[in-house]
Amino acid sequence: MSSSVAPCALFERVSQSFARQGMMRHLEARLLRVESGCVEVALAYGDKVSQQQGGFHGGAMGTLADIAGGYAGLTVAPQGMEVTTVEYKINFLRSFQNGELRATGRVVKAGQRIIVTSAQVVHVGADGKESVCAVMQQTLVPVPQTY
Incomplete structure (x- = not known):
């Protein structure tokens, strides 16, 4: 499986799917970069993504990594195809507040x-x-893509 899609078309494909993600809209995540085999997304610190001690919630970190x-x-x-996660394993190394x-x-x-x-x-700190x-x-x- 390899992609021979032009960079603009590749960004558009991912961007359209990303916009359909209710979770990404809710968390106000942003799509930063799309290349064949590589995607970067960002999530700013705020009440929606914090845990009881004030750091980014592990669920928010896992969600961002999964996306x-x-x-x-x-x-x-x-x-004509989408992908769905079958499993992931994540290691949390440090907790941070503020920034993104x-x-x-x-x-x-x-x-x-x-x-x-x-x-x-x-x-990324301030x-x-x-x-x-x-x-x-x-x-x-x-x-198969269903939309």
């Missing part, structure tokens, strides 16, 4: 039946300092 990896997988899936999270998903292996991706979640806060590995399955 980045999933859309990286979509960039190599055939036209940026997750970069990358395709590790694109097969016809499964696509394996990884994602790294980085915290001072611009970047710190890795989570890493994820994910298995996706291509499914």
Whole structure:
């Protein structure tokens, strides 16, 4: 499975699907970059994504990693197909407040039946300092697009 789609068309494909994600709208996540086999998304700190001690919630970090990896997988899936997550494993390395999270998903292996991706979640502080806060590995399955 490989993508020979033009960069603008690839961004449009991912962007249209991303816009359909109620969770992404609710969390106000942003699509930053789309390349074949690589997608980056961002999530600003706020009440919607915090946990009881004031840091980014692990669920928000996991969601962002899942989305980045999933859309990286979509960039190599055939036209007319979507991808769905079968499983992912995430390690939370550090907790942060304020700033924003940026997750970069990358395709590790694109097969016809499964696509394996990884994602790294980085915290970007107000001072611009970047710190890795989570890493994820994910298995996706291509499914027919239903919309």
